[in-house]
Structures are given as C-alpha cells and as structure tokens.
Amino acid sequence: MNRRIYGLENEYGIICTSDRRGGKALSIQNAVMYLFREIISGRMYPDVFLENGARFYQDIGCHPEYATPECDNVADLVSHDKAGERIIERLSVAAERKMQADGFLGRISVFKNNTDTPGNTYGCHENYLMDRRVSFRQLAAQLIPFFVTRQVFAGAGKVKSTNRGSYAISQRAQHIREEISIATTTARGIINTRDEPHADREKYRRLHVIVGDSNMSEFATYLKIGTTAIVLRMIEDNFIKQRLALRDSVRAIQQISEDITCTRKIELENGKRLSGVEMQWEYLECAKQYFEQVESDPVTDQIMARWEYVLTCLETDPMQLDRELDWVIKKKLIETYVESRQLKWNSAKVLMLDLQYHNIRPELGLYYKLEKDGRVERIVSDSEVEHAMHHPPETTRAKFRGRFVKLANERKILCGVNWSYIQLYEPYQKLFLSTDPLQAEYEEASRMIYSI
Amino acid sequence: MPAEKQQDQKDKRTQETEEVQPDQEVVEQGEEIKEDLDQILDEIDEILEEDSEEFVENYIQRGGE
Numbered sequence A: 001m002n003r004r005i006y007g008l009e010n011e012y013g014i015i016c017t018s019d020r021r022g023g024k025a026l027s028i029q030n031a032v033m034y035l036f037r038e039i040i041s042g043r044m045y046p047d048v049f050l051e052n053g054a055r056f057y058q059d060i061g062c063h064p065e066y067a068t069p070e071c072d073n074v075a076d077l078v079s080h081d082k083a084g085e086r087i088i089e090r091l092s093v094a095a096e097r098k099m100q101a102d103g104f105l106g107r108i109s110v111f112k113n114n115t116d117t118p119g120n121t122y123g124c125h126e127n128y129l130m131d132r133r134v135s136f137r138q139l140a141a142q143l144i145p146f147f148v149t150r151q152v153f154a155g156a157g158k159v160k161s162t163n164r165g166s167y168a169i170s171q172r173a174q175h176i177r178e179e180i181s182i183a184t185t186t187a188r189g190i191i192n193t194r195d196e197p198h199a200d201r202e203k204y205r206r207l208h209v210i211v212g213d214s215n216m217s218e219f220a221t222y223l224k225i226g227t228t229a230i231v232l233r234m235i236e237d238n239f240i241k242q243r244l245a246l247r248d249s250v251r252a253i254q255q256i257s258e259d260i261t262c263t264r265k266i267e268l269e270n271g272k273r274l275s276g277v278e279m280q281w282e283y284l285e286c287a288k289q290y291f292e293q294v295e296s297d298p299v300t301d302q303i304m305a306r307w308e309y310v311l312t313c314l315e316t317d318p319m320q321l322d323r324e325l326d327w328v329i330k331k332k333l334i335e336t337y338v339e340s341r342q343l344k345w346n347s348a349k350v351l352m353l354d355l356q357y358h359n360i361r362p363e364l365g366l367y368y369k370l371e372k373d374g375r376v377e378r379i380v381s382d383s384e385v386e387h388a389m390h391h392p393p394e395t396t397r398a399k400f401r402g403r404f405v406k407l408a409n410e411r412k413i414l415c416g417v418n419w420s421y422i423q424l425y426e427p428y429q430k431l432f433l434s435t436d437p438l439q440a441e442y443e444e445a446s447r448m449i450y451s452i
Numbered sequence B: 001m002p003a004e005k006q007q008d009q010k011d012k013r014t015q016e017t018e019e020v021q022p023d024q025e026v027v028e029q030g031e032e033i034k035e036d037l038d039q040i041l042d043e044i045d046e047i048l049e050e051d052s053e054e055f056v057e058n059y060i061q062r063g064g065e
Helices: A029-038 A074-101 A136-147 A218-236 A250-258 A274-295 A297-318 A325-339 A348-357 A366-372 A382-390 A398-410 A443-450 B003-016 B022-046 B053-057
Strands: A006-011 A013-018 A045-049 A055-059 A061-068 A106-112 A126-133 A177-183 A188-192 A204-209 A264-269 A273-275 A416-417 A422-424 A432-433
Touching: A006 A074, A006 A218, A013 A029, A029 A045, A029 A055, A029 A061, A029 A074, A029 A106, A045 A366, A055 A074, A055 A348, A055 A422, A055 B003, A061 A074, A061 A106, A074 A218, A074 A382, A106 A250, A136 A177, A136 A218, A136 A274, A177 A250, A177 B003, A188 A250, A218 A432, A250 A264, A273 A274, A273 B053, A274 A297, A274 A422, A325 A348, A325 A366, A348 A366, A348 B022, A348 B053, A366 B022, A398 A416, A398 A443, A398 B003, A422 A443, B022 B053
Parallel strands: A177 A188
Antiparallel strands: A006 A061, A006 A126, A013 A106, A045 A055, A055 A061, A126 A204, A264 A273, A416 A422, A422 A432
16 A cells, blocks of 8 residues: 555553652542543543544553544654644643642653553554555564564663663563464564454454554654555565564564664574664665665655664664664663763662653653754654644544544534544434545535534 | 853853864864753753652553553
C-alpha cells in the first residue's frame, strides 16, 4: 500500500506526590479520576473521543492512554502524538487546581515511558493498516528481524541499575518473551497478532505493534514509524529476498538492547553473524533497490536519507546522535550531570534523572529542557502540535469524526462515537459506519453531522 | 558567577581583541554552549531537590499492555 493509515497509542505512567507544603498525596486511581474529570463531562466512563479525532481513555492498569486519530502521513502522526502529550499536560495542571480546591496539595507527574521502578511495563503501540492479502507467516518472518534491530535508533534508553554504565538501549526489550503472541499483558511477543482493522476485514489487516518504546524525540518517532512503513510496503510487494531470520529472536532483542556500542554480533539462522546496525543496513539497502523500481514521495525520501544518516553515525560512534535518538540524548545528559555534580552512579538521583527525562510537563521534563534550548532535532513545529490538539487530520476518516464530536460537544448532544462509526440517539436515531479509514468525506456522514 | 558579570567579561574580551580570529569565535561559541548547559544542569538541581529516593521508590504502576 502506498497510502496507509498510521496510529500511535501511548499508555502514560502517573504518580501524585505531596508537595513541599506537606499535603497528602493521592492514589493513582484518584489522581487519574481528577485527570479525567473535566474532559468526560458527565459521561459514565473515562473514555472519550476528542475534537481532533483522537481517543483518550483509562486503560488496563489505570494508565491514561492517548490514541492518535488515523493519520496517513508520518509527520502528521508526530504532531498528533505530541498533541496527546500537550492535552494530558493541560489536563494535569487543571487536575492539580481542582485537587487543591478539594484540599489536596499534590503534584501530578505524568511520564511517557514504559517501565516503573520495580519493573512493571506499559506500552506504546503502533498501528499500521495493511493489505489483507499478505500471508501472515511471511509478514512475521520478515518483520521480526527488523523489530529486533530497529531499537538501535528507536529505543528510549534505560538506566538498568545504579551500576556505572549499566544502561540499556530499550525499555521494552526486557519485557518481550515470545516471537509471536496474542497477549499484551503477559508473554508479550515481538509480533502481536491482534487484528482489529476497524475497517473492511476482507481488504485490510491492522498490524498492532507492541514491541517498541515510547519516544520523547520527534525524530525517533518519525524514523521508527517511517522505516517500519517502508518495510511493510516492501513486504506487501513481496520484495524482500534477504534471509535475515535470527536463531533466537527473543534473546537477540535483549542482547542488542544491552549493547550500547551497537557492535555485538547476533547469530542468524543461516549461521551468519551480524550486528543490529548491519541488519538495519540490509533492510535499507533493500529499500534503496525497491525505490529504484517503484515511485517514492518527498516524505519517504526524507525518511530514507535520515535512516542512512543514523546508521552511518551508529557505525562510527552512536554518541554523535545526541540530538536525534532518545537513548543517546538521555544517556549523554545523565553522564554530563553525574560528572559535573560528582554524583555516585548508585545514587537514587540517577534513576530520578532517567524518569524525569520522560516527564511531559515542560517545566519539569528533562527532554523539554533540552528542546527549549534547541538541543534536539524537531520534525514538527509548536504551532503544528497546537493545531493538532484541536483539529483532526484532513485526509482520513478522523476528519468527520472530529467534526462530529466538536459539534455534538458544542450542542451538548449525547452521541456514540467509535473508530468506525458515529451515532446519534433519540430523537435522531442515526448511525453511520465507515469501512474505509482512508476516506475523509462521506456524504451520509456530512448529512448526519449537519442534522444536529 | 552571576550572569551579568559573565557578560561583562565577555564584552571586555571582545573589545580587547580588535580583530576576532575565526578560531576564537569557535572557542567562544563553545563556551556559550557550555554555559547554556550549565543552566540546564542548575535547573536539574532544582528538580532533584525533591527527595529522589522516595520519589523513585514510590513510582509503582500497575502493569499495562
């Protein structure tokens, strides 16, 4: 598929601590309740679709989760992913004010990461609409080595323990137990088999990817989604001929995560030994050949160029990528701080730094301190993110959903909304179901929206 | 060192050298970048004033998907 739907879901970590005035901290459940209070406005469950077409809800394990609207362009997706952070940031400020009015003096911290201190994990899920005709066996075989190795640029980094230098590239790698699995809360797989296309099942498959980390870096999100989309396109066109199957993929994903030099060789099924970066070069070289034969577009060209740039840097010295990749940006910042303050690596402050890198509040989050100073590469502008907070993408069905939600909210009409339908109850009694997320305009939907 | 004083010194340095050599520009740029980072490190000090040990220990989530 040339044009494709992308979506990102992020489960956020949340904690409510007492402030220095000695107020009482709230439980996570209560903090999440405050977070949702304004936005659910009278609804029974903390689960709403927003005027930008996104869904914001409380997921398994009490995590606030933001699912972007359907995007058909990777840059749009980055804007909408960041818009989710900004929406939750504003809600957390509002929640603190309400808590204060109720006599609780606490601070809500929200983290876009994937692990807590004792080692529980929560996910960042990528979604790709795919051509149904691809055999699942082939899809899995060609994707697994890619997913095992793309962490070299997509990993969010993690201080593993407070031993000096004990740093992993990926947060999520250590929680992966299977090659292929349907489970998302236990025995998580490199390939997850959940397949709810919210569209015509005959035509489309939805690839639900749970193996990746949440990214703060726009560049990392852009490259992660962009390269995956290129690989999917090649798989759909049956173009990948390289034999890249690994001897033990689950072990490999952990070995690569634990090697910050990115040089460790892993064993392939055919006996060859390649590093994660070399495996990525195989996919990139294949993609170069592919785009000699099929038409590319400016965004794809840009992704290809950045993919090559990143692999070239990773080969010489990964630490050069301290403006682009989360795991490098964070590692360098922690090291600089530890050296300048002559901290011991076994200090709790080191773990705190790791955590605070992912804090979505710009005045607290370390990523945002670097961003404010122009020390990280951006893909989108603040105004594009602001726009995405209130407007759906123009070219997918999120457009009519967003317009519907906005109007219904303004007129205070109770309605039903889901990824594939919009519904009006009494006295209208109307339902519109869409089976193609790539289509933005439907006459029937427009008629329904303007009837309210 | 207060920021004003730093600025004064920097101005003095520029005044003293009539023709700024390219090399020196690079050096000064380097200093500026480092100063900026110092500011970030100071801001991190403030964030870490909070009891890190307690905060980190309390950061317990239920497992998600």
